[in-house]
Amino acid sequence: MSKECSIYFDKRKIVLTNSVGSNFNNQSGLFTCYNTFQELSKILDFFQSTVQVENVFISGKDIQSMLRDLGTMFKVVKASGGLVQNSNGEYLFIFRYGKWDLPKGKLELDEKIEDAAVREVSEETGISNLILKEHITNTYHTYKQGGSIILKETHWFNMFYNDNEPLVPQQTEDISIAKWFSVNHLDGILNNTYDTIREVLGVEGIV
Template sequence: MYKVFINDKPIIVTSSSKKENNFPVYLFKDIAFDEIVYKLQNENIKGINLYSVDLENDWNSFLKNLKVVPAAGGLVLNDEKEVLFIYRNNIWDLPKGRIEKGETIETAAIREVEEECGICNVSIEKKLLITYHIYFQNGIRLKETHWFLMISDFKGDLKPQLEEGITDVVFKNEHQTKEALQNTYANIKLVYDTYKDF
C-alpha cells in the first residue's frame, strides 16, 4: 500500500480489497491522475482509494505523473525519550529537508536535523518509513521523505534555523507531543505512529 497526501487528504494506492475507510474507491486503471488531484482539491471528500491489481507497476506509473523530490528527516529522541519538534508556519513539524546531490539519504537526514535545530551528536537508530505528499511549485511535485528514528545526548541550547522559517525548536514529552500532534501534518502523525508501533 502507498499513501500520498494532498493537503492532508490521502490517496491510498492499494491491492487490498478490504475496505478500511469511508473514502470512495476507484480502479487505478480507470482514473486519470489530473482527475484525482481535482477531486481532492475541489470536492468534499476526505480521501480516495485507488484499487490496483498490479501494485508496483501501478505505483511506478503513478510516479511518472510527478517530479519526485527526495528528502530525509528524523524523529529524534533525547535521553529522556522526548521528541524533537520544530515550529514553522504556525505548525509543529519534524526536522527534514531535501537530499543534496551526491549525499546519502542517511547523511542528508542527519545534516537536516542538525541544521534546522542547532543540535549535534545525532545518530540513526533505524529507518522508520517513507512518506509522500504532493505540492504545487512549477508544476506538480511529490516529496518523498525518508524518515529515521534518531537519538541524541545533546544538552545545549537548541537554535531554530530562522532562514528556513523555523521559529522554535523544542524537545517534547509524551503529553506535549500528543498536543503538538493536534497541530501538525498527517504525514508527521504517520511517522510518530510508526515509531510508537516499534
Template sequence: MYTVYVGNKPIILTTKVEKETDFKSFLLKSVNIGKVIKTLNTTDLKAVHLIHDNPDKLLKHFLKLLPNVIAGGGKVYNAKNEILFIYRNSKWDLPKGKVEQRESIEETAIREVEEETGVKGLKITKPLSTTYHIFKRNGKHKIKITYWFEMKTKFDGKLYPQEKEGITQVKWLDSQASQKALENSYANIKILV
C-alpha cells in the first residue's frame, strides 16, 4: 500500500477492495487521474482508493499517470536534538528540493538543506520514508517523489532562509515546538516527524 497526497487528502494505492464509506474507489488501470484530483479538491470525500490486483505494480502504474519530479530532503537534528524547520507558503515544512544533473539523491538532500537554511556540516544518518504528493505548476499536475534522510549536524551558526524559494523563516524546534508547527504543516511531513 502507498499513500499519495493531494493537499492533505490521500490517494491510497491498494490491492484491497473495501466498502466505500467516506472514500471512493477506482481501478488503477482505467482511472482518469485528473477526475480523481478534481474530486478530492471539490468534494468532502476523505480519500480515494486506487485498486490494482498486483501489489508490485501499484506504484509503477500510478507513477505513469503524471510527470514525476524527483526531490531529496532532510529531517535534520542539531546537537540539542532539535529539528530544522522552514516556513514557506504559510506552512511549516522540512527543507527539500529537486535533483540536479548527475547528482545522487543523497547529494541533492544535503545541497537543498544547505541552500534553503544556511546549515552546514550535515551528515546523513539513515534514510527515511519516501513521500509522494501531487502538485500543480503552470497549469499541469505532477507527482513529487521526495526521498528523505535523517541528518545530524553540530552547526550552531546563523540560519538563512532562501527567500528566492519563498522561505521566510528557518528555525530549530524542540519536540514541543515541532508538534505545534505540525498543526500547520503538510500531511506527508506529519508522517516523517
C-alpha cells in the first residue's frame, strides 16, 4: 500500500513516499530516491536555495527513517491539537493571522501529547469537558524563527464535545473567532486555511 508524508514549506512541499507510481502522475516537481543521509541533506539544501522547484518527491522503503533523518536537519518543535465535533455534527475552527485553523499549540515541558491537545483546545476556544478520542495523523510544516528554520510536528486527535458553553477565542494568542461549522459549510474554511489543515480534514474524510 502506498504511503506518504508531506513536509510543507509555505506553499511548497517535500513528500516522502514509498511509491512514485500512478499516484503522482498529475504532480509536478523533482522526483528522486533516498539513498544516503548525505544525499538527503544535499536535496534539502537545493530545495531551500531555489524557488523554481515547487515540490520534491523522495522515494524510499522506510518513510519514518527518512523523516527522522530529515528532522535532524532542523530544530524540531512538537505541538498537539484537536479536531472537535459537537453533538450536532459540527466542527470547531478558529480564525488567527487571517486564516482559519484548528486549535493547537506547543507541548509544555514533560507534557503528554494527549494532554497538550486537550489543554490547547480548551485554552484557545474556552470550552471544557472535552472527550479525547483517537489519533488522526501528524502534520509537518516549517517556519522561520530568528535565523533558524523550525520544523513543527503537530499531533492531531479527534475530540467530542457534548455541552453548550459559549466559545471564547483566546485573544492573547491572536485568535479573533472561534466558531462551529457544519460539514456543508466548509467552503470558506477550505479556501482560506493551511495545507496541513486540509490534510487533517482529508484523512478524516471530511473533504
